[in-house]
Amino acid sequence: MKSNLKFVSGDEAVALGVRLARPHVISAYPITPQTIVVERLADFVEDGSLKAEYMHVESEHSAMAAAMGVSSVGARAFTATSSQGLLHMAECVHYASGARFPIVMMNANRSIAVPWSIYGDQRDSLGLLDSGWIQVYVEDAQEALDMMIQAYKVAEHPEVMTPFMVNLDGFVLTHTYEPVEVPDQKQVDDFLPMYQSTNKMSMDEPKSLCFSTSPADNQEFKYMQHKAMEGSVDIIREVDAEFGQVFGRYYHGMTESYRCEDAEAVLMTLGSVTGTVRTVVDMLRAEGHKVGVFKIRYMRPFPQDEVKELGKLGSRVGVLEKNISFGNEGTVFTNVNSVFSTLEKRVESKNYVGGLGGRDITKEDIRGIFMDLLSKEPFTERVEFIGMGCDTNE
């Protein structure tokens, strides 16, 4: 295969991936740190390298409403957002999944106000975990580009027909530069042909879309949505495997396990922090500590089989997340423990919350977590905020 390496940011990688997926319409409203995605796509439409309609809309709510309009005639839609923008479009986010429109959206994970912050954490998308969208969290720019292509193939699968959100950590991933292999357009076209939807308006077969139902029928539609999302697990695995065969990059489906087999302590991660944790795992392994990292790629559908298998290994498990559900614990932790609760043998687990509002999660922080997990001392607290800048007892 001819190599086509480009040195680009995470946002630029997303734009390159979207161009390869050939959406008919891009409806977008700029927001930091997503802006570069829609700026580059505007450039591509302007220079003719992407034959798409570029719709300037007045808000994120309109961006998603427009994307639904596009999808409702069976065309391919793309939009991108972040943080407050995602929350502003929240009504339409649920609407799109209920309507079974396979829209693909990039979300730059960013903190939620207030305190106002443009920096990253994952509280925006995790707050919409119940919106009926498939959610993947990528680790680097290459995975971001590749997932834009996989996203459409999964979302548009006739048994899935569910919108797909690709999440990138704000700044840490959206604004850092990496060499990225850009696939060949012809190969992408073969991998991702234009889809044919029956869930659309047409003159030949007039349909009323997004109808109302009385309580007598509503729950059946929600049941079908749930089953389609559950069933998408198999499609996600198939599409990733096929992508690996065609393009030479395989992401291990729902999760990626690294040095977990014999580990006494495993740290679960979401997104770009995985790379740092992997480095610390190698450092600690070199010192003789049995540690591993388990990267959760998909939060919806949730990787129940993979998390269950990890739980059976008998290691102490930490869940590191840039998120907190105030008054309870991190939502990733809740989801993981829900799966662990199905196992006969209890898994000792602890939640590490950090990186909120863009705070760095350092190698030292991660080393500290592993030492806590390896100590074999009973956990004194279920949820620990790591990297606090001051004494929290005074």
Next chain:
Amino acid sequence: MRPKVRAYKRPSKISEYPSAPAFESGHLVTKNAGWRTFVPIVDPEKCVGCLRCYLVCPDGVIARTENNKVEIDYDFCKGCGICAHECKVKAITMKKEADEDEI
């Protein structure tokens, strides 16, 4: 062409539901005019066939007849009175529903 009321068979299997909340347009499963209080009556002698009422009816229940006059589908007319209000030759009058037993 007016849509016809067709009987609704409640699905007994989940596979009988459409996969998305979308279905063939114009699939009417019930008549819908129960809340009408005033009913529009067209006087064919006065009607000049301008079709203004046909254009403004928000429920699309006014149809053209062969002689280029109009006919109201009372199974779906809600009695809003826009047709009567807009008719320039006053060929449509609103009458109390209870007084119009012939409809």
